[in-house]
Amino acid sequence: MSDSQSERLARAYASIENRVGAPCEIALVLGSGLGHLADAVENPTVIPYGEIDGFPVSSAPGHKGQFVIGSLFGRRTIVMQGRLHLYEGWQPRQIALAVYLLKRLGAGTFVVTNAAGGLNADFDAGDVMLIEDHLNFTSTSPLIGPNDDEIGLRFPDQSKLYDPELRQLAIDSAARTGTPLRRGIYCGLNGPELETSAERRFFRSAGGDAVGMSTVMEVIAANHAGMRVLGLSAIANAATGGPDQQPDTIESVAEMAAVCGEKIVGILEDLFPRLPAASA
Numbered sequence: 001m002s003d004s005q006s007e008r009l010a011r012a013y014a015s016i017e018n019r020v021g022a023p024c025e026i027a028l029v030l031g032s033g034l035g036h037l038a039d040a041v042e043n044p045t046v047i048p049y050g051e052i053d054g055f056p057v058s059s060a061p062g063h064k065g066q067f068v069i070g071s072l073f074g075r076r077t078i079v080m081q082g083r084l085h086l087y088e089g090w091q092p093r094q095i096a097l098a099v100y101l102l103k104r105l106g107a108g109t110f111v112v113t114n115a116a117g118g119l120n121a122d123f124d125a126g127d128v129m130l131i132e133d134h135l136n137f138t139s140t141s142p143l144i145g146p147n148d149d150e151i152g153l154r155f156p157d158q159s160k161l162y163d164p165e166l167r168q169l170a171i172d173s174a175a176r177t178g179t180p181l182r183r184g185i186y187c188g189l190n191g192p193e194l195e196t197s198a199e200r201r202f203f204r205s206a207g208g209d210a211v212g213m214s215t216v217m218e219v220i221a222a223n224h225a226g227m228r229v230l231g232l233s234a235i236a237n238a239a240t241g242g243p244d245q246q247p248d249t250i251e252s253v254a255e256m257a258a259v260c261g262e263k264i265v266g267i268l269e270d271l272f273p274r275l276p277a278a279s280a
C-alpha cells in the first residue's frame with residue numbers, strides 16, 4: 001500500500017463515499033466539552049471513525065470519535081465529534097488526513113472549536129474567543145514529509161490563516177445575538193500536561209491570549225487544502241501563571257467549556273446561514 005496522503009485519502013473516502021449523501025459545505029470540529037453541539041444536527045448520518053479505512057480513533061475524554069453529517073442551522077455540515085490530538089500519540093499527518101477527508105467530502109469552510117486556557121488576564125472562564133491567528137508551539141507540522149501537489153502547495157501562505165471575512169461575520173453574529181466575544185491569538189501545544197506557570201507567562205509575553213492542545217495541526221492542514229478557516233475558543237480556565245494561579249482539573253475545564261458551548265451555539269446559529277458558499 002502506498003504511503004502517500006492522496007492514496008490514503010482515496011481509500012478513506014472510498015470506504016464511506018456511499019454513506020454520506022450530498023456533499024457537505026461546512027466542516028465543524030467540536031472541542032472538549034462541546035460535543036453536544038452535534039445533537040443539533042438534523043437527520044444525522046453517523047459514521048464512527050473506526051469504520052473509515054485507515055482512520056485513527058480518538059481516545060480523548062469527552063470525545064466520541066465519529067462524523068455526524070446532516071443539516072446544521074440550515075447548512076449541510078459534517079461535524080467531527082471527537083478530534084485527534086498529538087498528545088494521544090497521533091502523528092501530525094494522521095490529523096491532517098482527517099481534515100483532507102472533510103475537504104474531499106465537499107467542505108470548503110472549516111470551523112474549529114476548542115477548549116483553551118486564558119493567558120490574557122482580561123479574560124474570564126466562560127468567555128468565548130475568536131481566534132485571530134495562532135502560534136504553533138508544537139515544534140511540528142502536518143506538512144512535514146513529501147508534499148502531495150493534488151492536495152495543496154509545498155509552501156502554503158499563512159498570512160491570513162483565519163479568514164478575515166469569516167472573522168467579521170462571526171463578530172457580527174456575536175453582536176447580533178448579544179454574545180460578548182473576545183479576540184486573540186491561540187497558542188497550540190502538544191500537552192497532555194498543562195503548562196507550568198512560567199510557561200504560561202512566557203506564552204503571554206510571546207503574544208498569546210489563549211493556550212490549548214489542539215487546533216493548530218488541523219488549521220494548517222485545512223489551509224493547505226484550500227479551506228477557509230474560522231476558529232472559536234471556549235476559555236475554560238484562567239491560565240495567566242500569576243501569583244493567584246489556581247490548579248486546573250479536567251472536570252472544571254469540561255464544565256466551563258460546556259458553559260461556553262451554549263454561547264458558541266448561539267453564535268453559530270446566527271452565523272451559519274450567513275456563511276458564504278464555498279468557492280474552494
Ligand code: HPA
Pocket residue numbers: 115116117118194195211212213236237238239248253
Ligand atoms: N492549557 C492547555 N489546554 C487547555 C487549557 C489550559 O489551560 N484549558 C483547556 N485546555
